[in-house]
Amino acid sequence: xxxxxxxxxxxxxxxxxxxxxxxxxxxxxxxxxxxxxxxxxxxxxxxxxxxxxxxxxxxxxxxxxxxxxxxxxxxxxxxxxxxxxxxxxxxxxxxxxxxxxxxxxxxxxxxxxxxxxxxxxxxxxxxxxxxxxxxxxxxxxxxxxxxxxxxxxxxxxxxxxxxxxxxxxxxxxxxxxxxxxxxxxxxxxxxxxxxxxxxxxxxxxxxxxxxxxxxxxxxxxxxxxxxxxxxxxxxxxxxxxxxxxxxxxxxxxxxxxxxxxxxxxxxxxxxxxxxxxxxxxxxxxxxxxxxxxxxxxxxxxxxxxxxxxxxxxxxxxxxxxxxxxxxxxxxxxxxxxxxxxxxxxxxxxxxxxxxxxxxxxxxxxxxxxxxxxxxxxxxxxxxxxxxxxxxxxxxxxxxxxxxxxxxxxxxxxxxxxxxxxxxxxxxxxxxxxxxxxxxxxxxxxx
Numbered sequence: 342x343x344x345x346x347x348x349x350x351x352x353x354x355x356x357x358x359x360x361x362x363x364x365x366x367x368x369x370x371x372x373x374x375x376x377x378x379x380x381x382x383x384x385x386x387x388x389x390x391x392x393x394x395x396x397x398x399x400x401x402x403x404x405x406x407x408x409x410x411x412x413x414x415x416x417x418x419x420x421x422x423x424x425x426x427x428x429x430x431x432x433x434x435x436x437x438x439x440x441x442x443x444x445x446x447x448x449x450x451x452x453x454x455x456x457x458x459x460x461x462x463x464x465x466x467x468x469x470x471x472x473x474x475x476x477x478x479x480x481x482x483x484x485x486x487x488x489x490x491x492x493x494x495x496x497x498x499x500x501x502x503x504x505x506x507x508x509x510x511x512x513x514x515x516x517x518x519x520x521x522x523x524x525x526x527x528x529x530x531x532x533x534x535x536x537x538x539x540x541x542x543x544x545x546x547x548x549x550x551x552x553x554x555x556x557x558x559x560x561x562x563x564x565x566x567x568x569x570x571x572x573x574x575x576x577x578x579x580x581x582x583x584x585x586x587x588x589x590x591x592x593x594x595x596x597x598x599x600x601x602x603x604x605x606x607x608x609x610x611x612x613x614x615x616x617x618x619x620x621x622x623x624x625x626x627x628x629x630x631x632x633x634x635x636x637x638x639x640x641x642x643x644x645x646x647x648x649x650x651x652x653x654x655x656x657x658x659x660x661x662x663x664x665x666x667x668x669x670x671x672x673x674x675x676x677x678x679x680x681x682x683x684x685x686x687x688x689x690x691x692x693x694x695x696x697x698x699x700x701x702x703x704x705x706x707x708x709x710x711x712x713x714x715x716x717x718x719x720x721x722x723x724x725x726x727x728x729x730x731x732x733x734x735x736x737x738x739x740x741x742x743x744x745x746x747x748x749x750x751x752x753x754x755x756x757x758x759x760x761x762x763x764x765x766x767x768x769x770x771x772x773x774x775x776x777x778x779x780x781x782x783x784x785x786x787x
Contacts, residue, residue, distance in 0.1 A: 342634040343681045352607040362398030369394045378726040384555035388746045392625050399626035413633045420696035420712045427713040431720030438721040446766040448773045452733030455773045463501040500761050502540045503743050506553045507560030507736035509533040547586040556739040563726045563735035628691040631677035641676040646702040653757035673697045692750040
């Protein structure tokens with residue numbers, strides 16, 4: 342089913358689609374709400390409850406109308422259930438990761454020197470990326486196309502960004518709790534707000550502001566702060582995040598040459614901006630409606646699971662040069678798009694989602710094992726928040742959690758993001774240890 346076919350279906354079956362999507366979102370929320378650190382404020386809800394909930398709702402509607410067979414519908418149902426069960430199972434058996442993180446990544450003491458080192462590195466990277474590519478929100482095509490050639494710098498910056506925001510949020514909250522509300526606290530809060538907004542514009546994702554807020558809230562919760570928002574504050578937060586997402590979407594349309602007063606093709610009485618926002622939510626299911634109807638997924642080409650899992654770690658460009666073909670074109674999401682639009686040569690496209698990736702690259706049975714491993718791994722990362730070891734640890738937990746969850750959307754990329762955090766913070770700790778030893782040796786000589 343092509344995009345055009347699906348959108349025609351969606352806007353002629355609005356009541357069915359909304360019923361299925363809302364039902365799926367509520368079901369996933371109820372299943373996960375007591376299984377995560379922050380309850381309804383946990384970032385896993387954005388990925389699992391919202392993204393997968395809306396996507397599963399679309400597939401349910403297509404199944405009800407006969408566009409998706411029971412076999413393919415069962416794939417999503419079984420894989421989703423396996424992930425969930427092993428995530429729940431793994432929460433109580435995930436202590437193995439904590440000593441690894443503490444030993445390899447956490448510096449001695451409060452880690453203030455390491456924080457300022459990371460802060461300075463992030464600022465330097467942000468300045469470099471700004472002059473190299475500009476704000477991601479102003480990308481002429483999309484942020485993936487804009488970041489060609491500097492992807493490694495972007496990944497380092499994004500990993501450090503979430504840590505810095507989490508740590509700054511802790512500094513502000515600690516000073517506020519101690520009633521130290523003078524000029525320094527005001528400067529700290531101002532720095533946090535400016536960094537949140539500027540870094541989100543630089544990142545360019547519609548989710549960027551919310552991601553930064555999620556990292557801050559998670560770090561606060563790990564450090565022992567009670568993170569609860571009243572309905573009024575929650576609605577205000579939602580309005581701010583939605584406003585940023587709509588603004589970024591509007592900038593994308595402007596860069597694409599779309600007039601502001603244009604009306605939608607499917608929602609003819611509404612501005613095109615509102616229609617594009619609705620289409621963006623429906624696009625959570627793009628890999629499903631492109632690949633499941635008529636069994637298209639079984640006709641898609643693959644290369645090697647090893648290549649797919651390794652390529653984001655060593656660089657997609659380098660891996661493509663080594664194997665002699667564009668590796669990124671063989672992700673399930675990208676293949677689904679190329680099946681309908683073979684001449685599409687712009688970077689980006691649908692993600693694969695762990696269920697389609699597992700099924701396509703490992704087969705129905707072995708794929709279930711891969712889905713179970715993802716559930717266990719995410720459970721281990723999420724459970725790090727049960728421990729409290731100071732602000733550096735709390736901010737690191739937030740960054741690691743936010744960078745690990747994307748493996749639900751694109752397993753290879755999410756695993757690479759998680760590995761990025763381990764590599765980056767291991768290097769930071771090593772630098773800190775080296776400088777401390779050097780200083781100690783110099784002092785002993787004197």
